[in-house]
Amino acid sequence: MIDKLEYILALAREKHFGRAAEACGVTQPTLSAGVRQLEQQMGVLLVNRGSRFQGFTPEGERVLDWARRIVGDARAMRDEINTLRSGLSGVLRIAAIPTALAMVAALTTPYRERHPNVQFTIYSRTSLEILELLENLEIDAGITYLGNEPLGRVNSIPLYSERYRLLTSADAPLGGRETVTWAEVAQVPLCLLTPDMQNRRIINRLLKATGVEPRPTLESDSMILLFSHVRTGRWASVMPAKLAETLGLTDTLRAIPITHPEAVQEIGLVVPAREPMTPVAGALVDEARRIAKSLDAS
Amino acid sequence: MIDKLEYILALAREKHFGRAAEACGVTQPTLSAGVRQLEQQMGVLLVNRGSRFQGFTPEGERVLDWARRIVGDARAMRDEINTLRSGLSGVLRIAAIPTALAMVAALTTPYRERHPNVQFTIYSRTSLEILELLENLEIDAGITYLGNEPLGRVNSIPLYSERYRLLTSADAPLGGRETVTWAEVAQVPLCLLTPDMQNRRIINRLLKATGVEPRPTLESDSMILLFSHVRTGRWASVMPAKLAETLGLTDTLRAIPITHPEAVQEIGLVVPAREPMTPVAGALVDEARRIAKSLDAS
């Protein structure tokens, strides 16, 4: 039964019988039969089929919702028993928004001290993708914006507040200032994240509030790329303070606080709202609670 | 997988492989094999075995806890899909404490108006038994005391407040009074519920608070039996006001408010803390919310 539920979860992810089957490690007819069996047990069609996969019926969507929960609980049970048996081990899968990637190490390093047998897999994803991965049980935790856009069925633990800096070389027009305003920033040609990133949407909102349509000279989905451009001294960008510090400031490269308004975004750890949590996720939450204060103070 | 989890749930209930197997509709070797298979998948012993069933290991207890949730969710999923398919139908299993039995009709009657295809099964149980039945997925809802003793993983909806009356014939010593005190009640020979009932424990506490050791002349686990004795005019009892009214008062049979202190116990509907609820349980909660006010006003 539970394996059939895994089939439809895979089908929801892949939207394709063949690929879903491959993801489950079975052949396509096996997956087809599994889905059909579920449909017979429920007495309703769950999947709209033409000659292609055409999405789920309303009943299918409900079953999907339950399947996520049941499969997630079944895995959590396994994990918990394994932990009871042989201590915390296994793989901890985390996804983080690009602007938070630099601080993940602050979480993983003390975690690893305490639990050396846990492997990490860390993805860089947009905030929306992170929530989808959490939904689909493909990650154990996310690090993303809290409270901006709706989060779904998750628990969140605040980690720190993102505050914005204009990253620019000292000899650029605004380079000598102690603070700048968003209105001033709006006049500078900027390197920014692509608009599918929530960070970019937030910055857009702040710039638009000054009455100026943001028109960046360069867009990328990689913070490293943005930073390397700024470092040449000929470009500027807007970045969270913490990230700018991590990447390294020099005499000629300055991170100038942007005030008026002083924009603050809460960043936090997000885990599935499951009671109790899987042990690996639970330990991560403990770690997050521990370091939250020190991070925010810095 | 899920059926194996049902096996250990049955085993926890029955504490006996043979009976558990029968409850699951399989033979004893089948159930034994199922439990063994679970143990192999988990890599730990779940059940302590001698030549008898000797309870669960700590890991077994944890698996049991997860099993309750997973099996409950799987059933809730089935129920929800069945409801989507053919409207609200099936069986609604409720257990209520004896003193609340008389008001169950206030809940089931409007429920049946709205959902005529639902069958009811209603048990009379102690408050502790009700919580155990809820835990073991043997009932869909309970009606019991709220907030007195710990409830567990459930949601509760207040229904009404239980207030106590001395039920006695008009020509008995206290029969002419408008109100009586608990100290006075303590002097009267009473018919009371057996001490495994929370109602009795509450009354005991109230009587003891006056400094008198309660010594009932008659005990029973049936309110009907208590009431029929009082009705002869030669016995007295302490009953919730609502119950006394339902059973019927006459000129010679009076229900006298007991004050000093005026004891009030919240009674409410209790359902498993599952999100979303099964449709039959959800509809019952709706009904409870609807009638709660009118009940309490009367």
Place this chain on the structure above:
DNA sequence: TCGTTCGATAGACATTCTCTATCGACAGAT
């Protein structure tokens, strides 16, 4: 019109499940 992709179907083989029958260990009675 042809070729390709996708999911369903058929049929063979493997695995798993479940049953009946029986065993061995233990508890309590004699």
Place this chain on the structure above:
DNA sequence: ATCTGTCGATAGAGAATGTCTATCGAACGA
């Protein structure tokens, strides 16, 4: 100490289910 009944484990046969390979037919795009 021995007998007896109960309980759960085990063995082995047969049934049911699951999974695979091979192939089909519909739909879509070139």
